[in-house]
Amino acid sequence: MKRKVIPVILIMCLMFSYEARAKTKEPDYNITMKQDLLTLMMAYPSYITGVEKNNENVYIVMKSGKKIIYDDKKQKTFEQKLANPDLQDMLEQIYPLESIDGVVADKFDPGRMRVYELLHDVYGHSKGEIEKNLKLVAGGMQFNGQNAAAGNLNTVIKSLNELTKSNGKAGSDIYPFNGTYNYRIISGTGRLSPHAFGIAIDLNRDSRDYWQWASLEQGDKRIKGYTKEIPKVFEANNFIWGGKWIHFDILHYEYRPEIIIKAKYFGNKDEKFDNWWGKVPISDENIKSFIDTIEKNL
Template sequence: MKKKVICYALIIFNILSFTGKVYGAEDNYDITMKRDLLILSIAYPGYIVDFEKNDNGNIYVIMKSGQKHIYDDKRKKTFEEKFANPDIQDVMEQIYPLESIDKIMDKNIDPGRIRHYGILNEVYGKNRGEIEKNLKATTEGVTFNNKNGAVEQLNKAFKGARELCKREGKAAACFYPINGTYNYRVISGTGMLSPHAYAIAIDLNRNNKDYWKWATLEQGNERIREYSKELPKVFEENNFVWGGKWSHFDILHYEYRPEIILKAKYFGDESKEREHWYDGVPKDIENLQEYIEKIDKL
């Protein structure tokens, strides 16, 4: 009898444990999905207007134009497939590290390097003509896209960088001369438009150890160690990701990606206890409650 009781207890324990793990996984997925949708709403106000769940349970992001983009296509993909044909979940998956680094990131850790072209096309221009109509000169003379606050944030970064360069020679050597911003071209080795084609990326002073296709991993690590620690922070404070924090390193490259930086700021610290899934987002963000209510209805 005692053995039977023990067996029943073990069976019940295993069922509860198994069930708990499954529910936990589902809860974590849903929480991450909700946070991603909220961050996108904050990062692209006026462009992302609603969300929709279809009969199959697929979540779609609805753009101002009426175009719909699936959040998660549920396909298992290699890293290369995610880069070439991402859904929104693929774009938002990796958390960007806001802390300083002293070496190249581990293999295929590229937060912000995966891009959703459907969103970029709608926000910044879907062809060369549209993009060039959106170009505006900056305080450093280069042009940048004037949609979604991009040029304003770059000018703020420039101001911070100039102040930093006055007190830190290392930063000045990394910053000047600026290599360029707008260039309507594809990424080398792909048929995909470069973020420079959208005028949302800037390359600073070039070094032969800056790019993963030019340099060895050892050279990349050397460059990271000698690079200014403060300059990336100036750009990150203004919603730019730094290509130095990619395993496919691009150390001279900064890219305006508010969704990546805001997710890192608001939800990057997983050790924080949160009562609600949206805790961590500043409460004074315009239309925040409206965004939350739309997402909670899904």
């Protein structure tokens, strides 16, 4: 009896280990990392020139020569991520592209985490440098000209003007604008506001628009009655809406192509693809070259 059982067990073990090997796929961590790096290269195509792996750390390489780490490997709470995010933390929460009808879930602030090294490298290192990059947009406002930010805001403003023609209520949610560039700190944080980079615009102000001024119930009511087409127009042009944060900022829109691109192409975990790049249009030569760069260097 024994003599027969042992070879059977041996064969089963061999079969199992073969099966296990055949089923070994790239770990989810690597797939998400590659998707995040591609997202960043698509969002800042003239500013990120490559990716690099060095001692198990992965970096994006900027045109300036600066390297920014993808994952600092630190365990952080939600609050710590807000205060000091790496690129991975910044892209972790998927921004919802669908319309919402109230304040979002707790600890949900997609796009509110910002990697300042990246913003400084793209939009300007100092107040003086940022101001040199500002361009005049429709309505005499100033917006950063780098990375097509000002051009996208111009397109948004044209679409908003069209929207007000067909939707009478939209105008009161939009006008008057409450400002774009303003070199200031986010109150209570010590961190620069995205307005300081000239990449954010505030629309008409309502007393229920900001989490520090209003209760969750008031925020809920304001979002319910808000013109749904307005965030749609901004999102179509790579802006995110502060109305989709638990720290809601309903009058605030911010140019963050990486957050929109991640949501658009890698936002749905139920969609399955053979390749990690999923449904990004690889017919685009630039995108194809970004994928090649990532495959070659990681």
